[in-house]
Amino acid sequence: MNTELLKELAIANRILFNEGVLDGFGHISVRNPEDSTRFFIARTMAPALVTPDDIVEVDLDGVVHDSQGRKTYTERYIHSEIYRARPDVHAIVHSHSPSVIPFGVTGYQLRPICHMSGFLGATTPVYEIRDFIGETSDLLVRSQKLGRTLADTLGKATVALMRGHGSVAVGESIKQAVYRAIYTENNARLQLQAAPLGNINFLTEGEAQATSAMNDEHLDRPWQLWKRRALEASQ
Numbered sequence: 001m002n003t004e005l006l007k008e009l010a011i012a013n014r015i016l017f018n019e020g021v022l023d024g025f026g027h028i029s030v031r032n033p034e035d036s037t038r039f040f041i042a043r044t045m046a047p048a049l050v051t052p053d054d055i056v057e058v059d060l061d062g063v064v065h066d067s068q069g070r071k072t073y074t075e076r077y078i079h080s081e082i083y084r085a086r087p088d089v090h091a092i093v094h095s096h097s098p099s100v101i102p103f104g105v106t107g108y109q110l111r112p113i114c115h116m117s118g119f120l121g122a123t124t125p126v127y128e129i130r131d132f133i134g135e136t137s138d139l140l141v142r143s144q145k146l147g148r149t150l151a152d153t154l155g156k157a158t159v160a161l162m163r164g165h166g167s168v169a170v171g172e173s174i175k176q177a178v179y180r181a182i183y184t185e186n187n188a189r190l191q192l193q194a195a196p197l198g199n200i201n202f203l204t205e206g207e208a209q210a211t212s213a214m215n216d217e218h219l220d221r222p223w224q225l226w227k228r229r230a231l232e233a234s235q
């Protein structure tokens with residue numbers, strides 16, 4: 001059974017809320033290690049309130065398999081289509097974290113500004129939903145077709161921005177996806193602070209790769225801190 005994994009997913013929801021990445025909205029999922037065509041995600045609810053009992057299983061067509069008939073988020077296709085396109089991805093965070101938004105709407109690129117966010121690589125792709133559904137949508141990824149176009153935009157990257165909406169961060173594990181979502185928000189904030197001061201000296205592609213590999217060795221350290229803080233905050 002996946003009891004430990006579901007516990008970890010519930011904690012991840014609380015961490016992402018506590019660290020300012022998720023609010024009343026946004027979600028995190030994890031691929032089922034016993035069936036790669038399915039993933040786990042909370043039923044439709046605020047992330048900070050998620051417990052293991054609130055988690056449902058969804059297939060890659062976005063169909064929910066739940067004995068209680070519960071529903072999950074409208075934007076589950078973000079997850080299903082990225083899992084379909086990226087066998088290397090085992091966890092996905094979709095958030096509306098605020099500092100990221102300016103980069104999706106200005107053409108000003110989100111790039112790694114410090115050694116904690118080397119995973120961003122050379123540049124961060126921006127998903128323009130208008131190209132696929134016209135100018136009157138509510139910007140939500142409501143269908144398999146839109147999920148597929150988002151997965152195409154993400155390509156091999158770790159993070160994609162969604163114009164006027166938010167972002168998606170992927171990882172090989174819950175801990176890596178959570179780390180990336182938190183440090184994407186941090187990097188965006190730092191870049192906004194640095195930009196008025198002058199030209200930014202970003203990490204080179206080589207530095208981005210090396211720092212990303214280095215940080216992947218230490219994902220458990222911040223995870224334990226974030227977990228403690230989130231559990232204390234929810235008491």
Ligand SMILES: [Zn+2]
Nearest residue numbers: 075094165166
């Ligand atoms: Zn959204």
